Structure formats: structure tokens, C-alpha cells
Amino acid sequence: MTTANAAQGVTNTGGAAPRRGTTARDLSLAEILEIQKRAQAEDPQPTAKVRRDRISRLKQLVLDNAKDFAEAIRDDYGSRPETLSTLTDIAASMPDLDHQRSHVAKWMRSDAPSRVLSKVGFHQEVRHDPKGVVGIMGPWNFPLYLTIVPAGSALGAGNRVMIRSSSSTPRTTELLCELGPKYFPVEELVFAGPEHGRGSEFSKLDFDHLFFTGSPGVGRSVAKDAAENLTPVTLELGGKNxxxxxxxxxxxxxxxxxxxxxxxxxxxxxxxxxxxxxxxxxxxxxxxxxxxxxxxxxxxxxxxxxxxxxxxxxxxxxxxxxxxxxxxxxxxxxxxxxxxxxxxxxxxxxxxxxxxxxxxxxxxxxxxxxxxxxxxxxxxxxxxxxxxxxxxxxxxxxxxxxxxxxxxxxxxxxxxxxxxxxxxxxxxxxxxxxxxFGGSGNSGMGSYHGKWGFDTFSRDRAVAMSEFDYNVGDFMTPPFDAAAKRQADLFLKAMKTRTRFLG
Known part of the structure; x- marks a missing residue:
């Protein structure tokens, strides 16, 4: 999708788009979430080409406006070197986005655990499906890097993304909200602004995954909010290093x-x-x-x-x-x-x-x-x-x-x-x-960067197919005749022998 099409709210999946020209500021958080969920249902398995395009547009959003972002972060702090922001928030975000883009086609392929079992009629695979709509809550200390990098992983894994930046960096948040619609339609990626309420209103949404970076204290509140919806969370917190x-x-x-x-x-x-x-x-x-x-x-x-x-x-x-x-x-x-x-x-x-x-x-x-x-x-x-x-x-x-x-x-x-x-x-x-990269206990749960980021925002889904002439369930329901008991005894004996052999 081109940047121009993104700005007009046009997707390459059709069907789920709001009216042309609609941006996040015209909608409530609940409406944005519903639009993204419908869009994901229309195209639940985005192709590698689509995923790479989304990551590329995320890169361009940052790179095209690098100077403006550095100035916005400086203004939010009052005094912060623009060179520091260019190095840490902007340039440092790019390598992982490039890594995601280069490897997504390989990572999204299903894995086949055993070719031997397939030959005897027991076919298995592990799919790496998108989770759906991912919420990302960013902190103020690196307001670009700590939202853009996880967002790139989520897009690479085939998800739709909603991002809430910190209220402590209002100028940077305003710039993201202003620029976001020029690169992404509402159906793909949205930056939530102050008009969408407090962070607690964002964390209470029924996401398919919630990613939070911040303090342990706020992280606990976010986890509690997510628990109400049984939403899985990744918490990147801090601590006394x-x-x-x-x-x-x-x-x-x-x-x-x-x-x-x-x-x-x-x-x-x-x-x-x-x-x-x-x-x-x-x-x-x-x-x-x-x-x-x-x-x-x-x-x-x-x-x-x-x-x-x-x-x-x-x-x-x-x-x-x-x-x-x-x-x-x-x-x-x-x-x-x-x-x-x-x-x-x-x-x-x-x-x-x-x-x-x-x-x-x-x-x-x-x-x-x-x-x-x-x-x-x-x-x-x-x-x-x-x-x-x-x-x-x-x-x-x-x-x-x-x-x-x-x-x-x-x-x-x-x-x-x-x-x-x-x-x-x-x-x-x-x-x-x-x-x-990730924490432990008080410093967080879950991890991201590289393949770990893709895995965090993917659902590993087992598929097992049988060509057997008999039903396994028949062996586990009555009547348990003498033949069934002999088979159970033989199985137990085999396991004991195997255990002794393996030590």
C-alpha cells in the first residue's frame, strides 16, 4: 500500500474500512478496536509482502520525520540533545525493523516436527498465526524506540496495532498522532492521543495481546486490567540494576x-x-x-x-x-x-x-x-x-x-x-x-527483539492429522475388554523399559 492510500483510509483487504478519510481522532478507542478486529477477520493471515510493506511504512514514518521527532522530544524534556534522540530513538529503532522485515517470510512458515511420523500417517505441523489486535503502551524515556520496535514485531507477526504513547511526552505524542494517518489507515495501525483518555482506559480494552513498557508499579495495574479480559501481556519494566x-x-x-x-x-x-x-x-x-x-x-x-x-x-x-x-x-x-x-x-x-x-x-x-x-x-x-x-x-x-x-x-x-x-x-x-530482551519477576515478563519479538506476538498453533484406520478414542472409552487391558500393560512395560534404557 502506498502512503497516499494509507492516508485515505484504504486497505488492500477491503470490506472492513471505515468511511474514507476517517482517522483515529474521529473515533473512540472501542470503535478503533472494533474496526481493527473486523479488518483482521477479513485478512487473518497477511502475506509476507503485506507484512514487509507495513514494516517499511513504519520505518518511513520515523525516518521521513526524524528532525521533527528529535525536536519534539527535546521540547518534551526541556533539555535533551537532539543528537541523543537521533541515535537512541530514531537510528537505534531501524536495525530490528530491518531484521523483522528480512526474516518474516521464513518465520511465518509452519514447522513440521517429524517427517518419520508423517510417513506412517500421523501428520503434524506448528503454525505461527497472528494473535489479532495488539495494544502497545509506550514510556516517556524513549518514546519512539520503545513503541516503534515492538510495533514492528507485531506487524511482522501479522497483527493490527494500537499504540498509546506516554502523556509525559505530549509533543511527541501529538506528532505521532498527526503523522500516523499519513502512513497507516485506521485498520492497520493507530496512535491514540489524549482525546482517547488515560492509560487505564487503554489497558482495559479487549486486546489479543498487550505490551507495556514502564515502571513495575504501573505494570501491576496494567496486568490487572488485562487479566479482566484474559489478555496475555508482555511487561518490560525496570528495577535497580x-x-x-x-x-x-x-x-x-x-x-x-x-x-x-x-x-x-x-x-x-x-x-x-x-x-x-x-x-x-x-x-x-x-x-x-x-x-x-x-x-x-x-x-x-x-x-x-x-x-x-x-x-x-x-x-x-x-x-x-x-x-x-x-x-x-x-x-x-x-x-x-x-x-x-x-x-x-x-x-x-x-x-x-x-x-x-x-x-x-x-x-x-x-x-x-x-x-x-x-x-x-x-x-x-x-x-x-x-x-x-x-x-x-x-x-x-x-x-x-x-x-x-x-x-x-x-x-x-x-x-x-x-x-x-x-x-x-x-x-x-x-x-x-x-x-x-526482557525482564524477570519485578523487572518484567516476556521478551522481544528479533525472532523473540515475532514469537511474542504470534500464536503457536498445533495441527495434527491422522490417516489411521482406527479411532484413538475407542481405546479410551468402555468397554475395556481383555485386549484393551493387555495393550495398556504392554504400553506401561514399554515405557518402563525405555526409562531404564535412557537412564
Whole structure:
């Protein structure tokens, strides 16, 4: 379908379209959902060509308007480098869309589990059918990447898509709502705007799958809403991501790496390191090196358009409160405040990069995911102690390891749970289509990227066909004569023999 046809509300399936020129803003959420469900019923198994075309149009929506999106995100934050948005929200979205588009024809083919059984009259296959209409709820920290990538997977799997962007990024949401109809008719993909109500109204819709990225607290509410409709959910949440520093690692090098990673998007990234576990005798050297790195990076903070602001006032106050609480309860607070500046700055919503040490269990920051420019540093005595500290908290989204891959690494990974494990660098698997991305427990459920994204939005459907001359059900209903009992005994004996043979 061409972009022009998409703008006019014309589909290549016919029958299910609303009147020509109708856009999402003319309709309620319930009406949009009904239109998409009817359209899916008209064309329940879109061809590979159709799926690739939809992914291509999603790419073009982003690429054609890249500059406008970068400016909109900057305006939503107040201060966020357009280069950062171009790299993370726009460019980083493309590889997985390309991967989906290149592989969808292969992935959508049915699998045949056993050719041997087929030859004796028992044919089996596993279909990979679209689920139907997928709802995607995006967050504010990467308002394009974290909606466009899952949407590409959902389209590749043959679904229709409804997207609700965050209300914390109104300019970006407005731009998506304005541009969406130019590339997609209502029947295929829709961006819901503020006129469609709150997020809770979206999550209560009877979707065939619901995908949410955000905080664990809101994720629980979304899961409850979806449960009312028995809608399957994928939850991509956050958590306190630990950095475990090996005793033999180069402390200065690791500290510089972690310092930069902590400040990506002002620390407002679900895969940012939240706290570091450092050998006890190296804690001070580590903290000093983190502060030194930040001092070199941030010659100015107030008035610096390249220093990302905290997204809104409530988060600004929450993060400042965490620092104040830790200080009041005895933590050592060290900050990088350029000469002549007064931070935190409530007008600009800018907070100085902060290192906390000497933390105690009664401090609020012990439990709260920071999502801001604070790095907590804890000492550990041996790898068992460090692992125990990690396991005392809910499962993180990412466990970071800095050091060689050896017995201590194996112990740490083998004795902890996390959504992902990244070694010696920031977010290594985040933009890869070769590995899954997803959480564990408090940090989420389900995964996507690459084939895992296609699988998330597909229904694996078994098909089994028989050419046997007898009915299996006859063996399982009365009368159970002597022959049936002998067959049952022979089957049981065969299973026992097989078990002994397999060990």
C-alpha cells in the first residue's frame, strides 16, 4: 500500500474500512478496536509482502520525520540533545525493523516436527498465526524506540496495532498522532492521543495481546486490567540494576565506564546501572574516579542544552528527596557541581551527578529505582557476599559484570536472577536482534527483539492429522475388554523399559 492510500483510509483487504478519510481522532478507542478486529477477520493471515510493506511504512514514518521527532522530544524534556534522540530513538529503532522485515517470510512458515511420523500417517505441523489486535503502551524515556520496535514485531507477526504513547511526552505524542494517518489507515495501525483518555482506559480494552513498557508499579495495574479480559501481556519494566566489579578489574577504567553509563539520558533508562558493588578496599578509589569522569564531562549543567533534564516536576522532586533522605540518615553525598552553579535547579529540573556511599538499610533509595543521576556504591568482601546483596532485592532488568569471564563471573550469573546480563559495557543487548530482551519477576515478563519479538506476538498453533484406520478414542472409552487391558500393560512395560534404557 502506498502512503497516499494509507492516508485515505484504504486497505488492500477491503470490506472492513471505515468511511474514507476517517482517522483515529474521529473515533473512540472501542470503535478503533472494533474496526481493527473486523479488518483482521477479513485478512487473518497477511502475506509476507503485506507484512514487509507495513514494516517499511513504519520505518518511513520515523525516518521521513526524524528532525521533527528529535525536536519534539527535546521540547518534551526541556533539555535533551537532539543528537541523543537521533541515535537512541530514531537510528537505534531501524536495525530490528530491518531484521523483522528480512526474516518474516521464513518465520511465518509452519514447522513440521517429524517427517518419520508423517510417513506412517500421523501428520503434524506448528503454525505461527497472528494473535489479532495488539495494544502497545509506550514510556516517556524513549518514546519512539520503545513503541516503534515492538510495533514492528507485531506487524511482522501479522497483527493490527494500537499504540498509546506516554502523556509525559505530549509533543511527541501529538506528532505521532498527526503523522500516523499519513502512513497507516485506521485498520492497520493507530496512535491514540489524549482525546482517547488515560492509560487505564487503554489497558482495559479487549486486546489479543498487550505490551507495556514502564515502571513495575504501573505494570501491576496494567496486568490487572488485562487479566479482566484474559489478555496475555508482555511487561518490560525496570528495577535497580547492579554493577558487580570483579576484584581484579581496573577500577579507574570500570568507574569511567559506569559513570558514563549512569548518565545516559540523565540516568533515565531502564538499563542504566543503579548501584555498584565494589571490593571494600577499592570503594573510595571507584567513587573518586566516577566523580572525576563526571567533572570532565560536565563543565556546565545549568543552561547546558546537552545535559538532559529530569522529565517532569514530580520525578525531579522524588529524586531530590532520595538524596536528601540519604544525607539525613548518614550517607556520604558527593556531587559534581560546576563553579558558580546552584544545583539542584528546580526551574530547569536539573540535578547534579551524585555518588552515594555509606548507605543504610533504612534509606528510601534502598528500594526505589532512581531513574536519575545518582549512583550508589556499596562495599563487598567476597563474591558470595556480593551475590547475597543482589539477591536481597527483586530481580533486576540487567546484571552488569565488569571483569574477566571466569569462576567468579560464572558464580555470580549462576546464583542470581535477572532479565539480562551485560559484561564490561552499557546496554550491550538492548539494540541487538540476535538475543532476547526482557525482564524477570519485578523487572518484567516476556521478551522481544528479533525472532523473540515475532514469537511474542504470534500464536503457536498445533495441527495434527491422522490417516489411521482406527479411532484413538475407542481405546479410551468402555468397554475395556481383555485386549484393551493387555495393550495398556504392554504400553506401561514399554515405557518402563525405555526409562531404564535412557537412564
Amino acid at each position: 547492579p554493577v558487580l566489579v570483579d576484584p581484579e578489574a581496573d577500577i579507574a577504567e570500570v568507574a569511567a565506564n559506569v559513570a558514563a553509563s549512569r548518565m545516559v539520558n540523565g540516568g533515565q533508562v531502564c538499563v542504566c546501572p543503579d548501584y555498584a558493588l565494589v571490593p571494600r578496599d577499592k570503594v573510595e578509589a571507584f567513587a573518586d574516579a566516577v566523580l572525576e569522569t563526571w567533572t570532565k564531562k560536565f563543565g556546565a549543567i545549568s543552561g547546558n542544552p546537552e545535559y538532559t533534564t529530569t522529565i517532569n516536576e514530580s520525578n525531579f522532586e522524588r529524586i531530590c528527596g532520595l538524596i536528601d533522605d540519604a544525607r539525613a540518615k548518614g550517607a556520604t553525598v558527593r556531587q559534581v557541581v560546576p563553579a558558580g552553579e546552584d544545583l539542584p535547579n528546580a526551574t530547569e529540573r536539573k540535578i547534579a551527578p551524585t555518588v552515594l556511599t555509606d548507605l543504610g538499610a533504612d534509606m528510601d533509595i534502598e528500594d526505589d529505582e532512581v531513574f536519575g543521576p545518582i549512583l550508589s556504591v556499596y562495599p563487598y568482601d567476597d563474591i558470595v557476599d556480593a551475590v547475597a546483596q543482589i539477591n536481597a532485592r527483586p530481580d533486576p532488568l540487567v546484571l552488569y559484570w565488569y571483569g574477566e569471564r571466569g569462576p567468579r563471573f560464572d558464580y555470580a550469573v549462576g546464583h542470581t536472577r535477572s532479565g539480562n546480563v551485560y559484561g564490561n559495557n552499557f546496554g550491550m543487548g538492548m539494540v541487538s536482534s540476535a538475543v532476547p
